[in-house]
Amino acid sequence: MYKHIIFDFDGTIADSAAAVFTIYNEMAAQYRFKPVTEEEYKKLSQLSLQERFKALDVPFYRFMLFRKISKEFKRKYNEHVASIPFCDGMQDVLSHLLQSGIKLSVITSNAANNVTDFLQPHGIHTLHDIRSSSGLFGKHKTIQSYLKENQLRPEDVIYVGDELRDIVASHKCGIKVIGVTWGLDPKELLESGKPSFLIDQPNELLQLVQ
Numbered sequence: 001m002y003k004h005i006i007f008d009f010d011g012t013i014a015d016s017a018a019a020v021f022t023i024y025n026e027m028a029a030q031y032r033f034k035p036v037t038e039e040e041y042k043k044l045s046q047l048s049l050q051e052r053f054k055a056l057d058v059p060f061y062r063f064m065l066f067r068k069i070s071k072e073f074k075r076k077y078n079e080h081v082a083s084i085p086f087c088d089g090m091q092d093v094l095s096h097l098l099q100s101g102i103k104l105s106v107i108t109s110n111a112a113n114n115v116t117d118f119l120q121p122h123g124i125h126t127l128h129d130i131r132s133s134s135g136l137f138g139k140h141k142t143i144q145s146y147l148k149e150n151q152l153r154p155e156d157v158i159y160v161g162d163e164l165r166d167i168v169a170s171h172k173c174g175i176k177v178i179g180v181t182w183g184l185d186p187k188e189l190l191e192s193g194k195p196s197f198l199i200d201q202p203n204e205l206l207q208l209v210q
Contacts, residue, residue: 002209008161009108009115011183015087019080023073031069045184074111081117087182089202094124103128107142140169167193
């Protein structure tokens with residue numbers, strides 16, 4: 001049995017797609033990004049992260065503003081957090097795992113306070129740790145720090161995420177990873193990253209980690 005399970009947040013625990021769509025369009029005019037319709041937003045999920053930026057006409061130099069944009073996005077996200085639901089079944093799965101004694105943590109590109117503000121009203125107060133990774137592609141560094149600080153071996157830990165970049169980050173750290181198909185990236189894109197496991201329903205997590 002694993003000692004620690006690390007979760008991604010958006011698309012894995014929180015069904016935040018509608019909120020992210022709204023926030024993106026609110027910010028599009030300010031940063032000269034291409035606004036999208038709901039149908040276009042759904043089609044973006046079929047693309048890799050780099051292809052999404054290209055489809056949105058976001059040139060490379062705009063990445064220089066990433067920290068500023070990210071900070072504003074996270075602030076706006078907090079304004080929506082009370083209306084964001086759990087991914088179907090995930091609240092029960094988290095509660096069950098917490099009762100089992102396995103340490104649960106979250107490592108996300110979102111802000112740690114947004115995760116806390118989402119979970120606490122639902123009575124989830126006892127996660128081991130919540131950490132915000134640096135940038136879109138810095139998650140592996142945060143995972144490595146987590147392993148070191150908690151004196152964990154790679155085999156003690158498994159990561160759960162809904163994006164290809166979650167799988168890539170986990171592979172870089174030598175830990176197993178469960179790809180979930182109910183989030184942002186489609187099943188075919190997740191499969192291309194060769195996750196340790198790929199699941200379609202939250203309750204399948206219980207069979208894999210206990």
